[in-house]
Ligand code: ADP
């Protein structure tokens with residue numbers, strides 16, 4: 101049966117290339133692109149942050165009129181539109197008191213105190229938007245705690261209005277962040293007080309946005325099948341495992357795809373040389389260029405280059421890598437290059453290790469997308485020893501760029517990387533289980549031995565990864581099934 105094109109409204113705090121702190125922004129916009137190319141009317145609402153690059157902002161157009169946002173008290177905001185032909189339509193809600201800041205979520209002293217108010221505002225704006233546009237979505241697809249109040253509004257104060265038949269799908273990209281607030285947020289958001297109950301939004305005497313969203317969304321997804329199982333158990337359920345078991349029948353794990361045009365070694369304009377699966381000589385030039393610039397050496401081929409590009413937070417397990425790095429470079433003939441920023445102590449640790457091992461370890465403290473592309477292209481191996489990883493995109497990027505991922509068997513890493521022990525004809529990387537110093541050291545040693553002793557296997561594994569299909573093709577169809585299930589619940 102052929103289904104009609106859907107009207108989908110995505111609500112998100114990030115969308116690449118406008119505003120991104122990590123993979124959430126990549127995932128939302130590449131899924132939106134994929135759904136739009138399948139013929140659906142996809143629109144995306146996000147805040148008009150002052151960090152959106154000026155050259156992108158130049159293409160936004162103001163919508164006529166002012167949106168009134170019906171929180172406990174009415175607020176008024178302007179909307180801007182960016183609607184390139186054949187692509188999703190983006191709406192940016194302007195409210196400088198909340199979104200005119202140097203960063204998306206946090207300052208030097210941690211998360212912004214008014215984050216609950218900022219994202220309650222976004223969610224309520226998403227509820228008021230359809231009438232303003234005279235465009236009623238079939239389904240809301242909302243992402244993480246920042247958009248989790250949308251399903252709650254839909255099932256409470258907006259239950260009988262024009263959105264009465266609109267379904268909701270909540271995708272959890274990272275359960276570590278749940279959106280805790282003082283209970284007074286209920287009045288601020290204009291929500292009813294009966295939500296302040298343990299089987300709704302209440303948590304530890306306050307309010308948990310995500311918990312409420314999980315109770316009320318018509319369908320729940322997370323970004324890999326393994327993570328969808330892991331969060332039902334205490335170790336990775338972050339206190340919500342009981343809620344997931346309660347809603348378990350509606351929870352689906354769908355592996356993220358990637359934007360294969362943006363991440364394409366054969367046409368990536370940021371690289372010094374392009375290459376594809378049939379000829380990797382360009383990759384060697386990328387490695388040579390990188391090693392010359394960052395390690396001040398002329399040759400590239402002799403030693404393996406291990407790379408990590410990451411937010412530096414405990415989730416990513418790079419503290420364990422930092423602890424063993426001196427031991428690794430003293431006992432193995434390898435080079436390490438790391439790009440990242442996050443926890444200050446880890447940044448300091450990596451910076452001081454780099455000073456002790458010049459020419460062998462290089463660390464760049466910061467966020468730099470061009471450099472990320474160049475490092476992944478130059479890498480022989482990509483290290484990602486995450487404590488937990490809902491999906492992970494960088495291991496997908498690295499396989500596409502012929503860098504073999506070394507990953508811990510968790511979440512989307514387990515679902516996307518085929519380990520060497522599965523046989524060289526299928527393998528795309530190295531998978532280890534325990535996040536211990538010894539296990540990570542052994543995995544790096546295993547990769548190093550493959551590089552030096554089995555270059556043919558190495559090439560086969562690189563080609564296996566480069567040939568894998570990481571497009572949204574299949575996953576976006578699974579999201580469409582979820583949208584239809586959600587809509588059925590509202591008919
Ligand atoms: P997460 O969202 O948990 O950070 P993902 O692997 O899903 O992990 O996505 C990370 C995204 O952020 C990728 O696009 C990666 O290239 C990018 N990224 C992370 N840290 C940096 C950095 N320091 N510089 C440039 N890009 C980065």
Ligand code: GLC
Nearest residue numbers: 123124127273490491492493
């Ligand atoms: C989160 C997760 C990451 C995932 C990304 C996109 O940031 O930490 O694993 O890839 O969202 O879904």
